Amino acid sequence: MAIEDADQLLNLRTVSSAYGKSQVLWDVAFDLRKGDCATVLGRNGVGKTTLLKTIMGQIPCTGGHIYWHGHEVTEMQAHQRSRAGIGFVPQGRHVFPHLSVRENLEVGLSALTRKGFSGAKKVPEMVFELFPKLTQIADRKAGVLSGGEQQQLAIGRALAGQPELLLLDEPTEGIQPNIVQQIEDALLRVRKELGVAILIVEQNLDFAWSFADRFFVMQRGRIVKEGRTETAPPDEVAALIHV
Numbered sequence: 001m002a003i004e005d006a007d008q009l010l011n012l013r014t015v016s017s018a019y020g021k022s023q024v025l026w027d028v029a030f031d032l033r034k035g036d037c038a039t040v041l042g043r044n045g046v047g048k049t050t051l052l053k054t055i056m057g058q059i060p061c062t063g064g065h066i067y068w069h070g071h072e073v074t075e076m077q078a079h080q081r082s083r084a085g086i087g088f089v090p091q092g093r094h095v096f097p098h099l100s101v102r103e104n105l106e107v108g109l110s111a112l113t114r115k116g117f118s119g120a121k122k123v124p125e126m127v128f129e130l131f132p133k134l135t136q137i138a139d140r141k142a143g144v145l146s147g148g149e150q151q152q153l154a155i156g157r158a159l160a161g162q163p164e165l166l167l168l169d170e171p172t173e174g175i176q177p178n179i180v181q182q183i184e185d186a187l188l189r190v191r192k193e194l195g196v197a198i199l200i201v202e203q204n205l206d207f208a209w210s211f212a213d214r215f216f217v218m219q220r221g222r223i224v225k226e227g228r229t230e231t232a233p234p235d236e237v238a239a240l241i242h243v
């Protein structure tokens with residue numbers, strides 16, 4: 001079955017996933033339309049990272065269905081989802097320490113083999129415009145960069161693949177405030193100027209509220225509450241997370 005609505009981007013229908021016999025996600029369902037921006041909230045261990053990895057195809061679904069542009073991708077492998085236009089910035093960044101900044105960004109180009117993009121060999125200039133620091137440190141090895149620089153690199157690498165949806169797992173974790181502000185500014189531009197949809201796991205609610213329209217609160221592998229950020233102040237939602 002396909003979903004016939006040209007504005008739909010990602011749809012989860014009663015999605016479950018597990019590590020071996022240990023089920024972590026239970027019946028997760030939501031829709032993201034093109035250009036939507038939502039944040040996933042919840043205490044440590046409720047399954048936020050597992051949700052992103054399941055969407056990315058790094059962990060298989062044990063139940064339910066995932067649709068991308070209306071077509072079922074539940075069985076599709078991670079590299080195919082990346083090529084289909086889903087970019088992932090994992091928790092802890094996972095840059096390649098022995099490669100230079102430029103080489104790390106070029107790794108992101110491997111997602112660009114989808115229709116209309118084949119043959120792109122150059123990191124889009126937009127990545128350097130969003131994160132000017134990356135130009136200055138382009139020849140430096142990623143392993144010697146600060147946490148904030150690595151985070152900008154990890155986001156830049158995902159954007160080099162020109163995704164339609166960017167999944168971000170706690171991008172402000174352990175990052176100093178001035179870099180958090182730069183990342184916030186960059187993500188706002190990614191949304192507004194590039195029209196990229198964003199699904200972000202974030203503990204810093206003020207940061208998430210600055211660009212997300214919707215929120216999902218998870219408890220024990222389920223979405224227990226969702227709403228619009230404009231009508232729910234972050235401190236009220238924080239109380240839901242810590243029950």
Ligand SMILES: Nc1ncnc2c1ncn2[C@@H]1O[C@H](COP(=O)(O)OP(=O)(O)OP(=O)(O)O)[C@@H](O)[C@H]1O
Nearest residue numbers: 019022024042043044045046047048049050051091
């Ligand atoms: N590789 C794994 N193998 C087995 N269990 C795992 C694995 N990764 C995570 N888990 C378990 O799955 C559950 C959900 O973990 P997950 O990392 O998705 O939570 P989270 O909400 O992202 O937490 P955090 O905020 O700490 O990153 C936890 O109970 C965790 O111990």
